[in-house]
Amino acid sequence: MDYVTGLRCRECARAYPAEALHVCDFCFGPLEVVYDYERLRAELSREQIAAGPHTIWRYAPLLPVADPVPIDLGAGFTPLVRADRLAAELGLGELWIKNDTVNPSGSFKDRVVSVALTKARQLGFKVAACASTGNLANSVAAHAARAGMVSVVFIPHDLETAKVVTTAVYGGHVVAVEGTYDDVNRLCAELASDRPDWAFVNVNVRTYYAEGSKTLAFEVAEQLGWQAPDHVVVPVASGSQLTKVAKGFAELHQVGLLDEEPHVRVSGAQAEGCAPVARAFLDGADAIRPVRPATIAKSLAIGNPADGWYALQAVRRSGGALAAVSDDEIVEGIKLLARTEGIFAETAGGVTIATLARLAAQGVVRADERVVAYVTGHGLKTVEALAGTVGPSATIAPTLEAFASAVELESGLGHRS
Amino acid sequence: MSVTVRIPTQLRTLTGGAGELALEGTSVGEVLKALDAAHPGMADRLFDEAGGLRRFVNVFVDEEDVRFLSGLETPLSEGQTVSIVPAVAGG
Secondary structure (H helix, E strand, C coil): CCCCEEEECCCCCCEEEECCEEEEECCCEEEEEEEEEHHHHHHCCHHHHHCCCCCCHHHHHCCCCCCCCCCCCCCCCCCCCECCCHHHHHCCCEEEEEEECCCCCCCCHHHHHHHHHHHHHHHHCCEEEEEECCHHHHHHHHHHHHHCCCCEEEEECCCCCCHHHHHHHCEEEEEEECHHHHHHHHHHHHHHHHHEEEEEEECCCHHHHHHHHHHHHHHHHHHCCCCCEEEEECCCCCCCCHHHHHCCCCHHHCCCCCCCCCCCEHHHHHHHEHHHHHHHHCCCCCCCCCCCCCCHHHHCCCCCCCHHHHHHHHHHHHHHHHHHHHHHHHHHHHHHHHHHHCEEHHHHHHHHHHHHHHHHHHCCCCCCEEEEEECEEEEEHHHHCCCCCCCCCCCCCHHHHHHHHHHHCCCCCCCCC | CEEEECCHHHHCCCCCCCCCCCCEEEEHHHHHHHHHHCCCCCCHHHHHHCCCCCCEEEEEEEEEEEHHHCCCCCEECCCCCEEEECCCCEE
């Protein structure tokens, strides 16, 4: 038995039943899941959550589907790592990295897909589909394989090789579309009308899918001893993840799991080559103008972000900021995180770290704050981005002499004596 | 000038289930007005109080988002396709 009472339009508040609906018939606003918060407050406890599985499903009462055996590869409950060496480089104090690179298919998308496909199966769908910049494709193909569902994933034709291989290996249908992600998205939005019996996780099942990202907030709060951080930095593509992270902290307080009302400043990270939300923030604008993406951060390359407006509101309301960083800064961000903390992130993680560095330098993210940066995809997915910037320190003949003349470590570390 | 207008599922209750219509107009705005005249209630769903497209309504002429063109003023030529598409989440 779940705690869902129905769906509601975020714009005009019209009510809908908890079915495969994602858009308000009247105003096209996105639909949101409505929970019985009173009952959650009365029935849900920290102890109950602590006794649950080490996955997102420990928060099942706060997710939009109840199933004793969800479609699960073990998404979530990823490490929250104290990052003192990175903090020292950036002049920050208490900094944590939410290391979501270690999810089963290597990105946070496993959280949303596990929720979306479990709900889709409950609604009777047999086919799992999505429009993807890569990470979602990986995750849908993997979870569909696990569940014995047919998968059809649509990706832009110019994705990183690794993201194509790590999708196709699961044996589903992979359709490369000659166009940008926004073209893929639009194709899928139209296809969803023609194939109502397919579960497009980010189209007709989007309402449920998006809720999975709340677990990024739930876990951080639990891992900090049921406290909210002061400031989070979250990458922004469609804006859904950032919006749901903000919602997650608020919801924990609403159901009584956080004693104090959280005041989490939420900041967003975008790449210069695709920064429609950061641009609106920096210009003080309300409308988000779509852009044509041109960035190495392909997993964030959404030029027409569906939840961009909500992400912008969440950032402004919380006293956070948005920044847009260059491709060079993204590569530096990947290397900085790897060098200081031993975590290898994909380009989106580089965007997050570079934005964190920018906002720290500007004094927006402060040394007296407890800060969490969300690193949401694994570096092995986007090794192309580092081509020519890292490699062997030296290539030598297999002799002691060759080594001695080629490699010089920091003083005191170089020689046995 | 006759163009094809593609209707998403959410609006097909107003078109008697039709997903494609042939309509007349020389601009996107004119065609959408013709759509409302033929199927009353469309304008309420597509336009905000100021007469612009609602935030979550995307309109394409062939493959191009009208926000990259001239919005509702975008001119149309014979045989083009105007698609109304709701926004989609990230991927």
